[in-house]
Amino acid sequence: MWRELQPIGRHPGTGGYRRFAWGGADLECRDWFREQAEARGLVYELDRNGNQWAWLGDPAAGDAVVTGSHLDSVPDGGAFDGPLGVVSSFAALDELRARGVRFTKPLGIVNFGDEEGARFGLACVGSRLSAGQLTVDQAHRLTDADGVTLPRAMEAAGYDPEAIGPDRERLARIGAFVELHVEQGRALDITGDRVGVASAIWPHGRWRFDFRGEANHAGTTRLADRHDPMLSYAESVLAARREARLAGAVATFGKISVEPNGVNAIPSLVRGWLDSRAADQATLDTVVDGIERAAREYAEAQGVRLDVVRESFTPVVEFDHALRDEIARILGADEDAELKVPVLGTGAGHDAGILSGTVPTAMLFVRNPTGVSHSPAEYAAEDDCVAGVTALADVLEGLARR
Ligand code: HGY
Ligand code: MN
Ligand code: MN
Ligand code: MN
Secondary structure, eight states: OHHHHHHHHTOGGGSSSOOOTTSHHHHHHHHHHHHHHHHTTOEEEEOTTSOEEEEESOGGGOOEEEEEEOOOOOTTOOSSTTHHHHHHHHHHHHHHHHHTOOOSSOEEEEEOSSOSOTTTSOSOHHHHHHHTSSOHHHHHTOBOTTSOBHHHHHHHTTOOGGGOSOOHHHHHTEEEEEEEEEOSSSHHHHHTOSEEEEEEEOOEEEEEEEEEOOOEETTTSOGGGOOOHHHHHHHHHHHHHHHHHHHTOEEEEEEEEEESOOTTEEOSEEEEEEEEEOSSHHHHHHHHHHHHHHHHHHHHHHTOEEEEEEEEEEOOEEOOHHHHHHHHHHTTOOTTOOOSSOEEEESSOOHHHHHTTTSOEEEEEEOOTTOOOSSTTOOOOHHHHHHHHHHHHHHHHHHHHO
């Protein structure tokens, strides 16, 4: 199975790790999902939002136990963020069959589409649409860097964009959703554990800072006469690091676009996208307000106009405590429920976070000794991956029997 993970994770389709929604490599990963499902005699389904499902038993019976994750990636992401959860789901099913487990409830495996939001800028599009957290109109307006809208991209991939919308009936038939994911940090490496259980997802969001200045000649314009948005942007990046450090939060300007983007032209417009996350809402608000306040001061000093748009936001997700504790017991908590299995929070968003408002949801993390993610350096050792599969199989067996 792990050999299979590598090609899926390092898809050669578009330069290795570029598995963007509805693009070539993403579609080939989707084909791989369907092949894996059909090879196991599972009933394959594509839902109205392009999420893929593989069923053992009839989901209409309800109270299904579902596991899975996503196969798309960020630009030059890693081989494990997403694919590890999907591959482990198929491997866990194989293990349960090998154990001779009889399933009293439907068991589902899901690949949620467009989790990273790398192409259209919004994370978890597939799960947000199904959970009704993204309207059809908002989704139809999503546009990529080449001006291709989500509907056009879906159509080009042979999917019907008019079909998208809430899928609450499908979600109502799920009794528990468990997403296994590579840890995007080093907590398990520090405690020396192979597998952990998630407690919560930090509140996080994406803001677009538009700095509008005055295009001019880089060589002939006196410094005193410049209204250079790049300067205001650069000072705002430093402010983001300062505000985050002060608050014990994180803030990243990870994406920028410049117009006219010429080496010898003072820009007219610099767009910077901020990703900020914190352990609680109040802290996140403090950090982002601080960054915006500093950015406005810098812009004013340069005679630059600043507009800030909040493009997406995910409130704190506290995973279902009863399900989390049941999973911890299944994974070996001792009699007095002292959790042997580490329980850890995460700053990374997940489809499980989106679903948690609708379905009892939990997450398992697999140790990542590098702690690195959203980079080719992301890693999970094979024996930790196998431990993750065994843990997931134990959890699915326990939940399918309750
Ligand atoms: O951005 C995130 O936290 C997730 O990997 N989509
Ligand atoms: Mn990710
Ligand atoms: Mn992920
Ligand atoms: Mn996820």
